[in-house]
Amino acid sequence: MASLGFNLPALIVVGISVVIGLLMVVMFRYTSDQKAIHIAKDHLKAHLLALRLFQDQIPVVIRSYGRILLATGRYLRLAFMPLLFVSVPLILLLAQIDRYMGSTPFETGLPFLVSARVTGAKALGDATLELPAGLASTAPAVHVPAENEVVWRVVAEREGSFVVNVLTSAQASAKQVVVGSGMPRLSAVRLRGPWWRRLLYSAEPALPESNLVQTIEVQYPARVIAFAGLEWNWIWLFFVLSLAAGFLFKSILGIEI
């Protein structure tokens, strides 16, 4: 498989792209005004043909160009209204997939940063990082008063799922850190705030609102997927493949997009 340029993440993205391509096209079909889209696209094509058919007549060319702009606007309006519907489940889905596909866990021996944003200068000065066995700090904490942020450099000595604690006064705020390989569910940030914000960004429970720590964040390395001889970010690969799948299914199912 690898010799063919495939690997497991690539296969998963292909599968997801095909399924989502199909689902989204079908959803688009039922949430859009298919006839109006068909007419809008036909008008676009007609005005394009007019440019060619009446090319010697400059006033006609100018008018046609104006109509192309208008028709493009009409088409985009018709296409994007149902896309707002479609985008709700898709955004939620992409956010979830991104936790598995977007990043890789930390590797042992390579340093990474843990940053915490806190409330108030006192908390900034008090903040310390408590590390479990297997993780070690490699440098003193760096305080960024302008951002109310403190940053620690950490290195993993073994693979595993660890919990680091940021201590301020009498409070301890925990954050998961994953070291290893594969495609575990990763959460780059733990934060306070409304549920819908966590829904999109964090895979961990909310920090208590009374907590002096607002966010604890680590920057997992971005996952690079090898596919067709190129290296891809999963969202770009998904973009290309789901577009291709959508094109295929729209043709088969006779859906206007």
Added chain:
Amino acid sequence: MKLRERFPHLVLWLAILGIVVFCPLPSHAYAGPGAGFAVLSSFWTLFVALLYSVYAFFVWPFRQLLRLLKKRKAYGNAQIKRAVILGFDGMDPELTERFIAEGRLPNLAKLREQGSFRKLRTTYPAISPVAWSTFMTGVNPGKHNIYDFLARDLSNYLPYLSSAEIKGPKRSVKIGKYTVPLGGARIKGMRKGTPFWHWLGEAGIFCSVIRVPVTFPPEKFAGVLLSGMCVPDLKGSQGTFCLCTTRASGDKFREGGIRVPVERDGSIFRSYVPGPEDPLKPGSGDELRVDFEIRPDKTGTQARIIADSQGFTLKIGEYSEWIPVKFKAGMGFGAHGICRFYLKELSPEVEVYVTPVNIDPGRPDLPISHPVTYSIYLAKLFGPYATLGLAEDTWALNEHVLDDDAFLAQCYANHDDRERMLFDALEKTQQGLCACVFDTTDRVQHMFWRYLDEDHPAARDVPHDQHPQVIQDLYSRMDVLIGRVMKQIDDRTLLMIVSDHGFKSFARCVNLNAWLHQNGYLALKVGKTESGDWFEDVDWSRTRAYTMGLNGLYLNVKGREREGIIANGADTDALKDELRRKLDGLVDPASGRVGITGVFDCDAVYAGPYVDNAPDLLVGYGDGFRASWDSVMGKVTSEIFEDNLKAWSGDHCIDPRLVPGVLFCNRKIAEEKLAIVDVAPTVLKLFGLPLPGHLDGKPWTVASEAIS
């Protein structure tokens, strides 16, 4: 409250928008393949448009320069900047004057009073393909080779379409039981002569030509053209409708239609639309089909029809829109067509009428426009439209498959499409020629003359007590159209309203073959008293003359016809004289009226290189008469005269002197006697172009001032 009523999903939309706008992940920029398509295709469209625009802007000066180098000085000596010619097939001068007098046609009245109105001498014979060919070429039929819808094959006395010849591809490969065609169909135009818009195009004057008859196949020229009358349907015929019915009947339609059984399958009814011959099995007679099903609803007043994966609901007495259908032949071969369904009946029987399958203008399998993209452009702009030459299904009304209202609805739907095309062409052709022919005038007068003539044999079913005004309404509608066009033109535009011929009642049929038989000019095989279609039972070895088509009379000339017996020269001249003497003034014994008012020797009427293809004599029927339906099809009956009981109750294929066309113009014309052959030279002269020497028409003296 009001805001909520107007936008019931406002809160939902705002919530969605809020999530997307205020909480973005990188991945949110992409909202699925739909967004991808929308964005990509929009940018692609704009990019292509921009490219074309830049191309057009940059190339335009070079094209102008090229024109100058070729000494093409468009508009250099022109008296006009634009000519708009509206053709109304069959608009009759007498009816027009009558309706003007009744105050029904204010715009034509204005043109008559302030501009010009003349009767326009038509061609011999007064048949649309002949007259419009003369209109566009400015020559007599001896130079353009069109004498009727049909011409005869000298080798077998069978007819063929006079305007175009369509043959299969030149080469093919045999694979097992299939014959795979290599290349497309070969289409050859039979009309000779050069349409005047070619001369205009060469001079750099842009032309938009819409549905002028006998423009199929479309010829290349500097302009756009949509072919008209003589464009075939997908079966290659001039229009074959289809009646899908559960009603058992062994009867065949006389012409123009076929019955297709509808099979019941529980609560669903299944049938099919017959299409062209399977291209992989040429000569086998196997036709391609598109299946469809009819699902009546519980009320029995409407049904859902599913054809070629497309579903639509029709009430009884309602037409569908144009439905695209694909006839699949395998190996990727097939044909694209469009047709309309009309739900006739759901109980006790199920009947659906399907129009002839027209060539799909958006995906034309045969060229129906120049350039090919013009038909596609119109289809994209206005949706699918009728492309068949004779798009109004007169046969279906004749055969009582459609009733009067359904036929009219079909006519006016086609007419509305044509109007849209005209106004688009007017907008696109601010300088040059814009010519558009409307067929509705011809078809409606053919089929509804019985509404005007209470004594017509076919008038018995007409609800005269309701004072139907079909033809009056037709003329009023055309007048409104003319008014709309007049509003769009300026005083440097020439407006001409032209018809190719007028109209008269067609109450009595004349079977000229029967007359020839009874007078010893046409012989039948031993034991026969009548002949089937296309001279099935004619004994050619004893036949001196025969007729087929609408006005042509042919001699069976030795060395010309396969079994000719009349020597060319003195014998043919003598026979022609004899036939002219006997036929001219032929009286209908039932009415005492003259059925034939003139018989014309084609050698005297025509001049040109194609005179040999003309009939020998042309028969001019009197007012109220026309060649019988049987005679047209080469059938010999026992009766010479009989009543015409068909809805097709008006006609013009008679003595051309009785059915001149009309000419209205927005300028004064000095000459009193005008002919359709003069239109082409007149337009060329007004655009300041030299007249080609071979033209038969003479340009008119047209005033330089247009009416306000």
